[in-house]
Amino acid sequence: MLTEPSVTAVGSKARGLQVLRATYGQLVPDFVVLPIADIVVDWPAVRDRCETLVAGYLAGTVDDAEYDARATGIAAGLALKGVPASQWPAASVRTSALAEDGLTDSFAGQYLTTLDCAPADITEAVRASVASLFSRAVASYARLKGMTGLEVGGSVVVQRMFHGDLTGVLFSENGRAEVELAYSAGARNTTVDGDDAESLVVSKLSALPAKLPVPRRLIEIALELEKQHGHPVDVEWAVRGGAIALLQVRPQTVAQLGYELAWDCSNIAENYPGVTLPLSYSFIRGLYSRVYPNFFRLLGVGERQIADSAHVFQNTLGYLHGHVYYQIDNWYEMVKLIPGSRHNQAFFAAMLQPARHGGPRDKAKPGLRGAIVLAALGIRLGLLMTRADARSRRFKRQFAERLNRYDSLDWRSLRADAILTTLERIRTDLLSLWATPILNDLRVMVFHGLLKTWCFGPERHADYLAYLRGLTDRASIAPLRALATLGERLRASHGTDVAAVLADPASLELVTAYVREFGDRTPDELQLENPRLGENLGSIVTLALGTSPSRAEPAAAPEIGNLRFGTAFIGRETRKAIDWRERFRFNRAQVYGLARSLYVALGERLVADGALDRGDDVFWLTEQELDAAVFGHSWDSDLRATVARRRGEYDGFAAADLARRMVGSGLVAPRSLAGDVPTGAAGELAGMGVAPGVLTAEVLVVDAFDPALDVRGKILVTSHIDPGWTLLFVQAAGVVTERGNALSHVAIIARELGMPAVVAAVGATTRLVSGRRITINGTTGAIDA
Template identity: 35%
Template sequence: MGLCVLCDCRVFTRFSEVCLMSHIVAQDAALHIQEVGGKAVALSRLSGFGFNPPAFFVIRPDAFETDDVVAGLDDAIAGLGEGPFAVRSSARQEDGAEHSHAGQFDTVLNVAAKDVWQAATQVWKSGFSKTVATYRAVKSGGSAEGPAVIVQRMIDAVSAGVAFSADPVTGQRGQIVISAIDGLGERLVSGEEDGEDWRVGATVSGPSDPKVLTKEQAQDVADLARKAEARFGAPQDIEWAFDADGLHILQSRPITTALLPEPQPDTSLTIFDNSNIVESYPGMVSPLTYSFAVHVYARVYRAFVSLLGVSDQTVASNSAVFGNMLGRVDGRVYYNLVNWYRALALLPGFSLNRAYMETMMGVSTPMPEEVTSAIGPPPAQGAARVREYLKLVKVGTGLLWQAVSLPKTRARFYDRLNAALDGGFDTETAGPTALAAEYRRIESTLLDRWDAPLVNDFLCMIAFGASHNLLEKWLGPEGLVLHNDVMIGQGDIISAEPAQRIARMGQMVRDAGIADTLREQGLGALDAHPEIALEVRSYLEKFGDRCTEELKLESIPLSEDPTSLLQAIAASASRSVVASHDSRDPDWDALFPKNPIKRFCAKWIITWTKARVRDRENLRFERTRIFGYTRRVFLALGREFEARGLLAARRDVFFLTTEEVLGAVEGFGLSPNLKAMVELRQAEDAAAALRPDPPERIELRGPAIAPAWEETPVERDAAKLRTATGCSAGQVKARARVIRDPRTEALAPGDILVARHTDPGWIAVFSNASAIVVERGSLLSHSAIVARELGIPCVVGLKGATQWISDGEMISVDGATGQVERCNADVRNRSQSSF
């Protein structure tokens, strides 16, 4: 190999001093598009950039103007190593920024050394074909000409394909689109076969059962495409292949389809987390419920921080924070943790004890340093520290006064609530304007004056944590068991009343011998039993707003469909009578025989904590009543919209936001075409419902409108014994029943309920459970409180329980220690019980 005396290019020749024909150019030469075409130049640049394309040389177009074999060809072929070879075109306009000429010229693969010239001639002649002439006439208007020809060593490809460093269909930059196929990629490029598709952006997504690439290989291909784009300075369409030695790039050309403008960099961090809120808003949540929840959270937590001493001016200047405390990801509701952190940073004393404040958010993973360092003041020092302590003293004094006056605050709240909800407004006869005004009245009367629940919830959190820690410190592990035991049997927690009444009605049904009839006929079975029918009506009058997922406005309450209640009563009738659980007052003298001060303090704080837990549950029931009333108002608006042709059906109102519904009535709506909006959201939600739930925590950069995440396969834990949070003492060994939707799945009396999460609407299932195991929750979760009240052993916070425990297998549960043991997996395929 030497320098050509005519053009200074490197050429293959028998003698390095001269270039016999100057028709063969090596890959490391200074190539020019006008001489060897765009593809050859791109390959040469790839080699110069440090990529590893298979070795090649180029035959200039003028070499084919005679029938003679170009001089030096044998030496050039020998320089590539053993064949076979790929023979490709490289026209001047091919693989350009405007026109790719993809598929217009011939390509010949698996060419033996002796056949290279013949194959090269075929490729050159394809430049004069009718197909190429037509393409040029449409695209560029150029005249027919033969291309230069690339002779390249072929690799023994295990897999191959194409990759675009930007989506050529949507024009989205930063989204790598990969298509892969086993063996050579030519079948894919020519369209003979479809490939395995992958998309790589913030996450890697591909087929659920990939056959060609692994996830890691797809990431490697994406990285290669990104590097090619970075070196060429424009989005690239690359061809690649894996062989035994690894990944190779075969060629690279600019993407010629129109792309979206390149966005400006945005690295702002958003963190979505649903570890707590999923208990209130599980699964898919309608746009109406989500928008209502956003509105409620904004109003209630503005009031909360004001209650704790944050100035009105500070609250007003952070209105965007309070208005964005939630997010909706693929139809599911999440906390926006960064904004929760911003809200906490407003509280007096935040700079004194950030760690404690962060635990109030109830998430397992700490906030990233970039969030904690950017939000809120730095740790207070010197005089600033003294001022923070003075603020805390002021807040503490205010809280003490709130605690003392809580009974009066609570009484006023109940008076206000009952007056608002029992005002005699008839949603069945009201028109749209009156219905919108009624919603506004409830909003201003109740949501802006949510004082009693806020104060009690905050005091309950402090009291429960303090009593828990105090008993553990003074009594050790025995104190933790005692703490759970003394929370049982307060007798006036309204959340436990449904289970107690279901058990009583079940006894009446058992005595009447109509359990089977009730299962089959529903309410009709009670026509001959007015005393039972009266009990059912009484239950529905009080708890008619309760249902599974009761805080979701789209949920159908018991007042509309009492089927689940009747089925629970029938199932309870099949269960043997369970002894009631009375309050368990400890022997304080025996626990603290020589320390009257500790005895007094422990007794007082336990008594006060029980009262706060009771009030917390009872006040949350009033929240259910408010949501139930709001549901009726919006359903009535849906009815009116349907009657006026604005919606196809009244329940379509759940696919609009509160502002869209009210705007249509009050005059600030943007479009009268509500049907089109409903159809769009119905299609979006239907598609989202088919996808697996997003992960518990999602972190993303830039705009949060379309977050991406990677689906990680859940591997079943092989352990036989696991420990979580025990919150209601007792030991049970029975069959596990994994329940995901209590509306469609049954729990036979005596089974152990295993669920991802629960809410107050699950109470009908609780009444038949011998024990409860829940993936989510804490000692103050609804499931824990009701289980303690009913005396049902309960373990919460057992992550992955519904995957770890097989439906139907025998397990044992210790509600005191939090231990759950899988006893016998052989029974998991037994037939399931039904109501």
């Protein structure tokens, strides 16, 4: 073997191999380094011709055709000397150029590598490697990088061929504190050549998994090399059985500091339409980050795994120009924690209907220990499912008891610090119960997924929709029925005179009784800044007087034949879970109504103290800012200036036309946002049918809830419908929305009332005009305008 020269003579690739061999011995297959200056006749003169040619190309005085002709001439005239005979039956021949594998320029894939080279072919392979030093591909890369010159030279490495079962590349750092591998089967490293490969990421912050597709020593070596080199490294490797071969090591030229995040609002826009103010967003983010770890504890997921997923729980949401989104990839990450992840991802997508389906990166198989843990989780989940109804009934009782306790307080008599302390106690007290509603959401997801895919499938969509009808608890339509009954009683005494109702103590008591029970059911009820309908009795009276009792009665569920085995059970469990989900939705609205009352009281204190101008200014601040102001953690006490600045910013946010799916990428991903799906619709207007029936009627396009709207006999068209909007359903004949899915509140109510409904009709509010007659098909989603 030749004496080991310096990196300036042989290039980084050869020098890296020499360092690897010195550190890891026989893990590096034998090799010979052939310095170009030692094997090319009259190399100084050849090098000068090459560098002059490259410099002309980089300066633009030599075009592609001239470059190719002159480079071909130089290559044809190469004369070699001193190329030793191969010592091995097969070898790899790699170019080690002076310009490549640096910290700033990699020249990856530009220089020639010849694998499985027979002894008789070594000399020609070496010649081809030398010629690749000044190929047009290399010169083009240099021009792309803005170089004005290129040092041509280095060495050729001839190495014993290692025939692995797996070959691949390993990056010691992927920007997420993880080691990342890409690998493929076979002796030739097709991963490097760019073919499809499997991938694996391993956290640097946790113990290595018990089962890996490669020897764990390979991961350890990557970490050792990173520390030795002082920067992340890229290692090319091969494995046969348990034997490791280290084939190359190079710096990771480009730090993987950019990242991408994806957000989807297809589902959550039903609850948070349009712009949501900072207090609401900070409130809901805090709720989400608390309730989901509790849910996974209920499932039996270990504390270590929950701790490792803390960033997922804390970032389930996104706040883009004042609009609330799901950080969709993190929802898929949470689904992975549930046994049966592969099927659950499909069921999750069927329930939320994101703009694009996606999933987490593939990871290593769990191994025996992991399989045992998953089996135990699966058994526990099955037992929880069997007791879901009992848990839900217990939640209903406990929630009512605790809510009554807090409802009895008079917030107006509490100090500012006591308001926030009480709010935190409410959050802890009520949300400690919330694992049960999330378990029920999982129950909905699983049984609905089975019903849609196993029991019916896409070819029986109409039967699937019909089979969802027939809820037994009726919690979803209880506010509508109560409103219709109230309207009937008020009309009997006062006709349609709102003022007369409000002036009559007996009638007013009927209205107040309705508010006590259902006052938290209000349009956009999960946005704290929105007043509750119960705060304006005139709105309740107006809504009630416009109702028709017959429209509030549930439609009969049709008989459906030719059912697959298990459909009756699956359908019954799906409907029961939806029943509970609707009740829990109302319980959630009650929590938000309670929180609003506290924040309104806090706003009054801040106005009285001169910190704010108006009580509703409190909704322009975050929970953290209010806490800092009340408890003395803020170095900036000018709340007025913060509110004024945000009011100006949010005027622009309200006009933003954001896509259902948004993607951010870069060093700070949310700073560079782009829509990943169209915001509007082109071509034929259509949506998703979610409540059967064909209806031809006049359209009423609505962009904001108004209790005085006359939608009797009309098709209500709007961007979204949350639970509070459905109070208009006791008047409307049909509904079209731009958002939603088969499990949206609008779909559930419409099916129960026998009202045709089409959701996810992108562009409906801009392409349809009030007063126009259209026909909608609540099964197919067709809209004939």
